[in-house]
Amino acid sequence: MAKSSSEAVAELFEQFGEEIFAHVRLVVGNNDTAQDLVQDVFLHALRSWPRFERRASPRTWLWAITRNVLTDHYRRRQDVVPLSEVPEPAASADDPINRVFLEEALAQLPLAQRRVFILRAIEDRSSRETAQRLGWTEVRVRVTLHRAIKRMEKWWNGGEVPSG
Amino acid sequence: MDKLETWRQRFRPLASETLPDPVRDQIRARLAAEPAPAPQRRRQLWPKPIAQWGSIAAAVIASVVTVSQLAAPGTVLPDVAPKAPANGLFAAARPFSSPSHSTAAGRAPLRTPASPVLIGNWLILGPRVFWLTARTPSGLPRPVKALPWLKVLPIAHQPRRQAVAVQIGSSLRIARFAYPRYFTFNRRRYRVTPSLRPTHLSLSIGRVGTYTVYRLHDLPLRDGVGLLSVWAPPITADPVR
Numbered sequence: 001m002a003k004s005s006s007e008a009v010a011e012l013f014e015q016f017g018e019e020i021f022a023h024v025r026l027v028v029g030n031n032d033t034a035q036d037l038v039q040d041v042f043l044h045a046l047r048s049w050p051r052f053e054r055r056a057s058p059r060t061w062l063w064a065i066t067r068n069v070l071t072d073h074y075r076r077r078q079d080v081v082p083l084s085e086v087p088e089p090a091a092s093a094d095d096p097i098n099r100v101f102l103e104e105a106l107a108q109l110p111l112a113q114r115r116v117f118i119l120r121a122i123e124d125r126s127s128r129e130t131a132q133r134l135g136w137t138e139v140r141v142r143v144t145l146h147r148a149i150k151r152m153e154k155w156w157n158g159g160e161v162p163s164g
Numbered sequence: 165m166d167k168l169e170t171w172r173q174r175f176r177p178l179a180s181e182t183l184p185d186p187v188r189d190q191i192r193a194r195l196a197a198e199p200a201p202a203p204q205r206r207r208q209l210w211p212k213p214i215a216q217w218g219s220i221a222a223a224v225i226a227s228v229v230t231v232s233q234l235a236a237p238g239t240v241l242p243d244v245a246p247k248a249p250a251n252g253l254f255a256a257a258r259p260f261s262s263p264s265h266s267t268a269a270g271r272a273p274l275r276t277p278a279s280p281v282l283i284g285n286w287l288i289l290g291p292r293v294f295w296l297t298a299r300t301p302s303g304l305p306r307p308v309k310a311l312p313w314l315k316v317l318p319i320a321h322q323p324r325r326q327a328v329a330v331q332i333g334s335s336l337r338i339a340r341f342a343y344p345r346y347f348t349f350n351r352r353r354y355r356v357t358p359s360l361r362p363t364h365l366s367l368s369i370g371r372v373g374t375y376t377v378y379r380l381h382d383l384p385l386r387d388g389v390g391l392l393s394v395w396a397p398p399i400t401a402d403p404v405r
Contacts, residue, residue: 004200005200005201006195006196006198006200009195010192010195010196013191013192013195017183017188017191018182018183021181021182021183022179022181022182025181026178026179026181031181035183035184035187035191038183038191039190039191039194042191042195043194043195043198046195046198046201047198047201048201049201050201050202102174102175102177102178103178105175106175106178117171120168121168121171121172121175122171122172122175122178122179123179124172149167149168149171152171
């Protein structure tokens with residue numbers, strides 16, 4: 001018997017929920033927001049399940065939804081950063097101070113660079129996979145990663161990083 | 165160790181974040197509670213389901229009947245002329261750029277009880293006829309001598325198509341059409357020519373059933389230009405059905 005849409009999406013959540021959360025958490029730098037956004041991703045998936053034509057794998061499809069949810073989030077948020085989104089040290093971290101430092105390092109990257117940096121440098125995805133997830137070309141991924149690393153090095157070494 | 169690996173090591177503490185169990189449970193519950201989405205229906209363009217053919221045929225017959233009922237060009241029935249807006253035949257028309265005319269977004273225009281209600285228009289531009297679904301409570305087509313209400317606009321991505329923006333009363337509508345095409349109107353066969361521009365029109369008034377018909381004719385160009393407006397009588401306490 002065919003699975004209902006909610007069962008199918010619930011299964012996807014079990015399979016890919018962690019992976020998507022880890023990524024979203026790194027991008028937004030805040031647990032609560034990341035949890036909300038992950039919920040949004042899967043609710044979107046549930047609502048658009050009838051339109052999912054299986055041309056791509058469910059994982060690719062979910063990542064496309066994640067990309068859109070993140071874009072919408074940043075479009076809505078614009079430049080306003082609520083107090084609750086100030087990175088907080090997580091209880092599970094071995095070294096909370098180091099963690100805050102790392103969060104700040106990520107947060108200083110512009111969104112596009114941050115997303116590439118997270119996928120390539122932290123999550124260890126290939127250029128090809130990163131390009132797929134972001135809907136970019138591999139060349140764009142490589143160029144953006146190069147800029148992100150340069151900027152990150154500057155920040156890491158205490159140099160001035162250009163704003164924006 | 166390559167450069168990327170160095171960064172990977174540095175950021176390793178951040179990569180271990182997991183979804184807390186209560187949140188996981190909450191998302192599961194939310195997914196289970198969400199109503200099932202409606203199944204996606206593919207649009208069937210052709211062939212049409214049999215049920216649709218009935219309504220298509222009815223629409224075609226209705227439009228043929230309506231057109232055949234219209235008075236012939238030049239027919240003047242002066243007895244209905246006073247039912248036009250009380251302030252004069254063309255006085256109700258406002259400048260094209262007036263903000264009160266910006267109803268193109270589809271807002272229903274206000275109905276003024278004492279005014280005739282426009283129930284529809286045919287625009288005849290060159291050999292082309294368009295059904296315009298404007299509904300407007302007051303105002304009449306202005307003579308085409310004051311042309312700002314009629315504009316022919318090319319549609320950029322379809323160079324063989326054009327659009328006509330027409331302001332009728334307080335409504336602005338865009339009609340789209342294509343050429344080449346032939347059509348027959350009042351037993352005359354019109355051929356599409358792309359370069360027609362109306363120079364002037366005049367007005368005659370007729371009546372079709374309970375509707376007052378204003379017909380702009382006097383076709384100075386070879387293929388004809390005209391605007392046909394069908395108006396319902398003024399709304400009264402005992403509305404005409």
